[in-house]
Amino acid sequence: MTDHAFSEAERAAVYKAILSRRDVRREFLPDPIPEDVLTRILSAAHHAPSVGFMQPWDFILVRDLGIRQQIKAAFEQAHAEAAAQFEGEQRETYRSLKLEGILEAPLGICVTCDRARHGPVVIGRSQNPEMDLYSSVCAVQNLWLAARAEGLGVGWVSIIDHAALAAILGLPERVQPVAYLCVGAVAFFRERPELEDAGWLERTDLKSLIHHDRWGERD
Numbered sequence: 001m002t003d004h005a006f007s008e009a010e011r012a013a014v015y016k017a018i019l020s021r022r023d024v025r026r027e028f029l030p031d032p033i034p035e036d037v038l039t040r041i042l043s044a045a046h047h048a049p050s051v052g053f054m055q056p057w058d059f060i061l062v063r064d065l066g067i068r069q070q071i072k073a074a075f076e077q078a079h080a081e082a083a084a085q086f087e088g089e090q091r092e093t094y095r096s097l098k099l100e101g102i103l104e105a106p107l108g109i110c111v112t113c114d115r116a117r118h119g120p121v122v123i124g125r126s127q128n129p130e131m132d133l134y135s136s137v138c139a140v141q142n143l144w145l146a147a148r149a150e151g152l153g154v155g156w157v158s159i160i161d162h163a164a165l166a167a168i169l170g171l172p173e174r175v176q177p178v179a180y181l182c183v184g185a186v187a188f189f190r191e192r193p194e195l196e197d198a199g200w201l202e203r204t205d206l207k208s209l210i211h212h213d214r215w216g217e218r219d
């Protein structure tokens with residue numbers, strides 16, 4: 001048994017981490033991450049919920065500059081392909097955004113999903129086999145929030161061909177990349193998402209996303 005209730009300060013700290021977490025691309029400092037801090041954020045990730053307690057994740061810690069340069073090159077290629085999908089002014093805005101900090105952050109963490117961990121039958125996965133991937137995403141979010149509490153920035157780089165990333169990292173066939181994260185100390189955390197500051201999109205009104213009993217039934 002654990003304590004039933006959080007104190008007011010504990011509750012406030014949880015919401016502070018959630019509300020002030022940011023995706024970081026440009027504010028990284030080169031300072032190394034202390035080992036005890038790294039262990040704590042990885043432990044937070046490892047305590048995420050997982051379907052059937054499958055714990056399908058691994059954490060590849062990428063410090064080697066040569067490997068990070070290969071990942072950056074894979075990003076550049078995907079970024080050029082993505083830019084071609086936008087039109088006109090939006091393409092120019094997209095090109096002007098900074099969408100990764102692969103070389104600036106001192107550490108990359110690839111969170112993976114072993115799709116075959118603990119055999120073919122897992123509690124909670126038979127109808128929806130993708131639940132293992134969602135579990136690894138929960139690990140990503142735990143890591144992201146713990147990092148925020150530790151004053152570390154995290155930036156998710158998904159503008160990359162995951163097959164190329166898997167090859168660079170030497171992942172076995174059954175192991176899929178879920179997230180490549182740039183992790184490091186930061187100069188500061190932005191108050192709002194960078195995409196909001198750039199005028200790309202605004203935070204959607206929460207009320208408009210809440211439906212009662214059936215789709216479309218709103219207050």
Ligand SMILES: Cc1cc2c(cc1C)N(C[C@H](O)[C@H](O)[C@H](O)COP(=O)(O)O)c1[nH]c(=O)[nH]c(=O)c1N2
Binds near residue numbers: 098155157192193
């Ligand atoms: C699955 C997934 C994938 C990506 C992201 C997020 C998630 C959840 N985000 C970060 C994203 O842009 C950011 O979360 C939102 O803009 C909201 O900003 P904050 O995270 O609140 O700062 C992101 N950002 C970026 O600069 N490059 C990227 O490739 C990605 N990819």
